[in-house]
Amino acid sequence: MDRRLLMVALACWSAGRLLAAEEAPPRPRHRISAAELYEALSARFPQRLPLAGLLQVQVSAPRLLLLPARNKLGAALQVEIAGLPAAQGMAAELEVVFGLRYEATDRTVRGREPEFLDFRWPGMDRESLRALQGLLPALAQQLGEVVLHRMSERELALPETMGFEPGELLVTDEGVTVFFRPKTAPPG
Template sequence: MAARAAPTLPRRKIPASQLLEALSARFPLRFALPGWVELEVGAPALLLLARRNKLGAVLQLEAKAPTLRDPAAGEVDVLFALRYEPTDRTVRAHQPEAHRVHVPGLGQDATYAIENATRALLSRMRGDVVLHRFTDRELALPDVMGFEPGNLIVLEDGLDIEFVPKQRP
C-alpha cells in the first residue's frame, strides 16, 4: 500500500510589485532636529531577502546640516519584520530597523550624526506598513476549511503566505 502524501496547506502569493507599491505609499519621510540636521528619506527599492526571510527597502537619503557645505546624499537599507494582523486581516511590515546607512564623502562625525538621525526617523514611523489586506473572497475557502494566514515566507519575487490551522480560543 502506497503512503499518502501529506496534504498541502492553502497558500496565497503577494507579488513583489504589490509589496513595493504598498511600501512606497509611506514615503517620502522628513525628520528635522532644528539647527542640527534635516533628513528626507524616499524613493524605496524593494529588498526581498529570501535567505533571511526578511523584507527590506533601499531608501534614498538626503541630509542637510549647518555643518555641511552641500546636502549629503546616500542610501539607507531598512529591514522590516512581518506579521499577520487578524483583527483587520492584513499582512504588515513593522519594526523598521536601519541596517546600513551609506553617505559617501562625509567624515566620521557627520556620518555618525546622520546614522543616528536616520534611526530616530525610522523609530517615529507611525504604525505598521500594510502590505496586503485580504478580501472576504480570498479568505472564504480557507476559513471554511479551518485555516487562517500564518507563515509568512519571503521569496525572490514576492511573499508567500501559508495558511495554518486556526487557533482555538
C-alpha cells in the same frame, strides 16, 4: 530472485503510499508579488521625519529589498537632511529591514520592528557620517509598522471555508507567501 525483488518493491511502494496518505494535507497559501509589495511601500513616501529634535529628514524613492535568507523584507531609501550644513545638496541611501506579521483585525500583512541595516553617503566626511549613523536606529523606529498588503475577502474566502487562517509568512525571491494554518479556537 527477480520475483522476490518485485514482491519487496511492491510491498515498499504500498507502504510508502499509506505513509504519504497519513501526512497532513497541503495547506492553502497566497502569494503577494514583489510588485504589489513595492507599490504598497512606495505609497508611504516621501516622508519628513524629525531626527534628534534638530534636523529634518526627507525620506523618499524606496527600492524594495527581499531577504529570503533572513525572512525579512526591506527598503533602500533616499535620504536628504535639512539643517546640517555638511549635508547640503547631498543625498544618502539608508537600508531598513522589517520582520513580518499578520494582523487579523484588519486583515493586513505588516512590516514590523524596523532595523537599520546600512547607510551610505558618498562625499560625507567620516566623522559626520559616524555621528549620523548613531542617530539612524531612532530614525528607523520612527517609520513604525508598514502595511504591505490587505487580504481581500476573496483571498480569504476559500481558506476560511476550509477552516484555515493566515499563519506563517515566508519571504521569497518573488515576494511573500502567506501560508494558512488551521484556525485556532477563540479563548474563553
